[in-house]
Amino acid sequence: MSAHSETEREHPLQRLMDNPWLLLVVGIAVPFLSYTLWGWVDLATMAASKLP
Numbered sequence: 001m002s003a004h005s006e007t008e009r010e011h012p013l014q015r016l017m018d019n020p021w022l023l024l025v026v027g028i029a030v031p032f033l034s035y036t037l038w039g040w041v042d043l044a045t046m047a048a049s050k051l052p
Contacts (some may be wrong), residue, residue, distance in 0.1 A: 016022055 010018075016026070
């Protein structure tokens, strides 16, 4: 019996870790989206400035 049979399906996380291009996209998209969301929340909660 072989260690990796043809009928055995890979876990989705294993497929992600085996694909360097998908890792690159995820590595760029996650920080971009999280910092963008953080910026929007920061702008939404900022108090109005008082002009002189």
